[in-house]
Amino acid sequence: METTELLAHLPFSEVIGTPPVEVTDITTDSRAVQPGGAFICINGYTVDGHDYVPQALAAGARLIIADRPVEADPDKAAVVITDDTARAEGLVASAFFGHPSKSVRMIGVTGTNGKTSVANIIDGILRNSGRKSASSGTIGFNLNGVLYESANTTTDALTTQRMIRQASAEGCEAMTMEVSSHGLVEGRLSGTEFDIAVFTNLTHDHLDYHGTMEHYGYAKGLLFAQLGQDTSKPKFAVLNADDPWSDRYRQMTAHPVLTYAVDSEAMFRARDIRLEAGRTVFLMETPEGERQVVMNLIGGFNVYNALASAAALYAYGLGLDEIIAGLGALPAVKGRMERVETDLPLTIYIDYAHTPDAIEKAIASVLPYKKNKLIFLVGTGGNRDRSKRPIMAEKASVADYVILTTDDPRHEDYESITSELAAGMTHENYACIGDREQAVRHAVEVAGEGDILLFAGKGHEDFQIIGNTKYPHSDAEIALDEAEKKFGRKAGARD
Numbered sequence: 178m179e180t181t182e183l184l185a186h187l188p189f190s191e192v193i194g195t196p197p198v199e200v201t202d203i204t205t206d207s208r209a210v211q212p213g214g215a216f217i218c219i220n221g222y223t224v225d226g227h228d229y230v231p232q233a234l235a236a237g238a239r240l241i242i243a244d245r246p247v248e249a250d251p252d253k254a255a256v257v258i259t260d261d262t263a264r265a266e267g268l269v270a271s272a273f274f275g276h277p278s279k280s281v282r283m284i285g286v287t288g289t290n291g292k293t294s295v296a297n298i299i300d301g302i303l304r305n306s307g308r309k310s311a312s313s314g315t316i317g318f319n320l321n322g323v324l325y326e327s328a329n330t331t332t333d334a335l336t337t338q339r340m341i342r343q344a345s346a347e348g349c350e351a352m353t354m355e356v357s358s359h360g361l362v363e364g365r366l367s368g369t370e371f372d373i374a375v376f377t378n379l380t381h382d383h384l385d386y387h388g389t390m391e392h393y394g395y396a397k398g399l400l401f402a403q404l405g406q407d408t409s410k411p412k413f414a415v416l417n418a419d420d421p422w423s424d425r426y427r428q429m430t431a432h433p434v435l436t437y438a439v440d441s442e443a444m445f446r447a448r449d450i451r452l453e454a455g456r457t458v459f460l461m462e463t464p465e466g467e468r469q470v471v472m473n474l475i476g477g478f479n480v481y482n483a484l485a486s487a488a489a490l491y492a493y494g495l496g497l498d499e500i501i502a503g504l505g506a507l508p509a510v511k512g513r514m515e516r517v518e519t520d521l522p523l524t525i526y527i528d529y530a531h532t533p534d535a536i537e538k539a540i541a542s543v544l545p546y547k548k549n550k551l552i553f554l555v556g557t558g559g560n561r562d563r564s565k566r567p568i569m570a571e572k573a574s575v576a577d578y579v580i581l582t583t584d585d586p587r588h589e590d591y592e593s594i595t596s597e598l599a600a601g602m603t604h605e606n607y608a609c610i611g612d613r614e615q616a617v618r619h620a621v622e623v624a625g626e627g628d629i630l631l632f633a634g635k636g637h638e639d640f641q642i643i644g645n646t647k648y649p650h651s652d653a654e655i656a657l658d659e660a661e662k663k664f665g666r667k668a669g670a671r672d
């Protein structure tokens with residue numbers, strides 16, 4: 178891209194030295210600089226990118242974008258001083274990649290719980306209908322069925338624009354993105370033009386970051402404001418009429434709103450819900466009459482996720498037949514109430530619940546077919562929102578036996594995590610075991626034939642972060658290993 182064109186997006190900045198005619202690449206990481214590229218210095222949570230200018234120059238950067246003077250030989254590279262490099266990243270990202278979100282239909286999904294599930298359901302149904310489609314979020318970047326890892330639920334602005342351009346280049350007509358509150362307030366979505374914005378729900382989480390529910394709710398609302406004011410384009414908001422925050426989000430957009438709900442009046446509403454062991458059946462009221470939905474996704478919360486997805490796809494232009502066939506064809510979302518295949522006399526589920534509301538919903542999903550004990554293992558992350566811990570344990574207390582452990586303890590000690598959880602328990606049938614492997618083994622040890630074991634908090638993840646290190650970890654593998662020892666026979670493989 179021509180540098181003058183790029184710099185037009187950063188008006189009022191000071192340019193020191195002679196910029197190159199063209200910039201071949203842009204990055205915020207000195208380790209990823211390409212010769213002839215631009216390096217944007219971001220002052221992060223752990224280090225300051227301005228300290229890595231020498232490395233960026235050594236790797237061949239020809240343009241440095243900084244928010245304070247940095248040293249560079251003006252004959253080799255120009256320095257652009259702007260007031261806020263994080264905003265600069267957002268401003269140049271979309272332009273550098275050719276505004277890709279204008280050529281792909283963009284669906285954004287926000288909310289406390291259900292983003293990954295809804296994004297996967299929408300993406301899965303679009304592909305089931307023969308369309309090329311991409312999605313991005315906690316599980317990674319799924320480019321028409323091929324999965325690539327990514328660092329965040331909502332990636333930084335440059336990575337986001339690069340992914341959308343890749344989706345466009347691969348011929349995807351749609352891209353569904355999980356939109357986190359962090360991503361919205363930090364401008365990671367600057368330059369992304371959304372066509373459909375979906376809201377799942379808003380409950381307690383991330384208060385370490387946002388401070389209050391009011392700020393947290395406002396942050397989610399930015400997605401609806403980002404639909405913009407150009408009403409000549411067909412754009413839609415999809416709102417959960419059972420969640421009171423939807424009234425506010427309706428005010429934040431000028432575009433048509435589609436609603437979904439179970440308890441309230443809504444355009445897409447579920448009734449006669451039957452939660453069965455391996456499937457969920459319900460009647461869906463739609464603008465074109467009532468239709469039966471049969472799907473392999475289990476749990477009451479997945480009824481909401483299916484309704485949100487159906488409304489979003491209806492707004493997109495899919496017919497109800499395609500939507501209902503797609504819902505029926507979906508496999509379980511990885512690590513979300515995913516049943517572990519085993520011949521042992523136990524039922525094991527892996528789930529990603531790590532908020533009070535998700536724990537309540539996950540437990541409620543298995544209660545209808547509980548014959549014996551429900552053993553529930555739950556952890557929480559270290560150095561993150563501590564105020565939710567006792568409320569998580571209070572919700573977990575619905576289970577017959579609870580094991581309190583850790584998800585990613587990071588730099589926090591086991592004892593402080595499990596004791597803060599334990600403060601919320603409403604009965605004495607529980608154990609605190611900070612080491613998650615030992616906790617999973619204990620869950621199997623205390624289980625009897627016919628019991629349900631529900632492991633929450635790690636979901637699709639195959640690692641645990643202790644300190645700064647990622648260690649391999651799989652609840653399912655540990656549980657099967659322990660169960661084989663206990664029952665003295667092979668357990669059958671996990672998918």
Ligand SMILES: CC(=O)N[C@H]1[C@@H](OP(=O)(O)OP(=O)(O)OC[C@H]2O[C@@H](n3ccc(=O)[nH]c3=O)[C@H](O)[C@@H]2O)O[C@H](CO)[C@@H](O)[C@@H]1O[C@H](C)C(=O)N[C@@H](C)C(=O)N[C@H](CCC(=O)O)C(=O)O
Pocket residue numbers: 205206207208218219220221222223224225226229328329330331332333357358359360
């Ligand atoms: C706390 C936080 O938000 N951290 C994010 C942040 O990392 P950071 O600020 O620590 O970065 P840093 O290591 O200090 O580096 C600063 C700058 O120096 C650069 N650098 C660094 C080293 C070097 O050798 N050379 C160099 O140029 C880095 O590339 C970076 O530009 O910027 C990174 C790049 O964008 C993010 O990946 C990272 O997210 C981490 C992984 C994270 O856990 N974030 C959480 C809080 C988050 O954002 N979560 C939400 C989901 C919430 C949910 O719904 O569950 C999300 O959207 O993921």
Ligand SMILES: Nc1ncnc2c1ncn2[C@@H]1O[C@H](COP(=O)(O)OP(=O)(O)OP(=O)(O)O)[C@@H](O)[C@H]1O
Pocket residue numbers: 288289290291292293294295315330355377378478479481482512513514528529530531534535536538539636
């Ligand atoms: N609509 C929903 N309402 C309440 N709980 C839900 C809903 N959908 C999923 N859950 C619960 O939340 C957990 C996480 O689901 P999912 O990954 O889809 O949410 P998410 O918003 O992407 O979460 P995160 O941002 O933390 O990745 C699930 O394992 C399930 O226990």
